[in-house]
Amino acid sequence: MDENFSSDMWWGTLGTIRPFPNFHPDRDAADIQAALERKDAAALVRILTNRNNAQRQAVAQSFQDQTKQDLSGALKKVLSGELEELLLQLVMLPEQLEAQRLKAAMAGLGTDEETLLEILCSRSRKTLQEVAAVYRQMYKKDLEKELKAETSGDFARLVVALLNKAATAGSVQTDVQALAASLSGKKAEAGPWINILTSRDSDHLDKVLMELELETGQTVDQLVEKRFSGDFRLGLRVLVQCIQNPEVYLAQRLLTMKTSLVQGIMVSHSEEDLLRIRAAFLRLSGSSLYSTLQKHFKGEQLLALQAICRSED
Incomplete structure (x- = not known):
């Protein structure tokens, strides 16, 4: 990837998923309905990974209008495992996805501190406020209280300060x-x-x-x-x-090739800075993210991840 791009050229082009031209939500919704009836996962992958989030929301709405069913619920009936999780993440609003990832990081025994940190450190105050509001809607719990309950001491103070990032000047x-x-x-x-x-x-x-x-x-x-x-x-x-170097940090996380991390980070950053993360991944590992995915995933899940990744570097 050409590192000499001017920042103006970069602006708005750091995501891998762009709006689909010639977009017809009603047609997509009908195609999804037909694919669900055929249990055709490849067709579902093709549609959902080629629309940006705003378009996927429009498709979900159109699907609901046509079928009186919730798209997430319909996907759950036909899919299973990691592919189901990935396509459900694509159908969520971005802040719902981050709320879900935070919840999962605090679920069960032990806390996945690094996922909490990844989201809290790499997101702006405004985004985190939206995530906290959605978290309350989704789980009927207060995100700050949940974070405090899962952490202690200086780490708890850090996590809460990250959630409520202040904006103060200093010399x-x-x-x-x-x-x-x-x-x-x-x-x-x-x-x-x-x-x-x-x-x-x-x-x-x-x-x-x-x-x-x-x-x-x-x-x-x-x-x-x-x-x-x-x-x-x-x-x-x-x-x-x-x-x-946020993109280097996220690329290091992807190097683990742990499914939940790879899917969470790639979906979450697909419209913002996945191109940057891809470039950092190549520098760190000497291999492109696109071909590394091939060694660790297969079937429709691989198709979906490569579609989100978009291309070879």
Whole structure:
């Protein structure tokens, strides 16, 4: 991929899924109904991965008008397993998908801290407010309270601060001094890291972290690794990566080829920055995401993931 694109050219073209030209929701809804009757998963994949989310919502509405059935419910009757999960994610609104992924990360024994962090660190305050509102609608629970119940100590404070990202200005020099001072005692202080890293914009934080590295002669990663521990250390590491290189962090997550991660990240980022994540994946692994999927998935699930990925790099 050409890294020399101007940012203007990049703008609006970072997603892999674009609006389908010549779009007819009624026709799509009728085609989906016929595919459901034939149990033709390939046809369902072809339609749902070639429409953007707004178009899929229109198709779902048209399907409901024509059949008096909910599209998600109809898909559940015909599909199963990971393909069912993937197509249901495509039919959800983006904020419903993030709410569902957060809920799944907190379900059962133990918490999937990294998925919580991935969503909280890589999403804006506005998006997270929408996700929290949808979470309450879907699960009749308060997202902040649920997060607090699943976490503790400094990590809980970090997670809540990420959910409610404040927007406050600060001077680079003052922030650098506060972070350096927080590391100077016998026990490093978490407070300044939480306050500064969750309340400034990423350009400001880039400068702060670069200055901190110059001042201490160590990378931020090394500082965090040495001075903090446990979940809080993991939280800071993910947050720093999402400030400096979010696409590299997400590409590293995809390298695991864990189904729930691959599907969650690819659907969630398909209209925003999946091209960037693809380019980072290629740099990290030496293989394209498109051909790596081929080694780990098969059948209609592979067709769907490759359609979302769009092309070879």
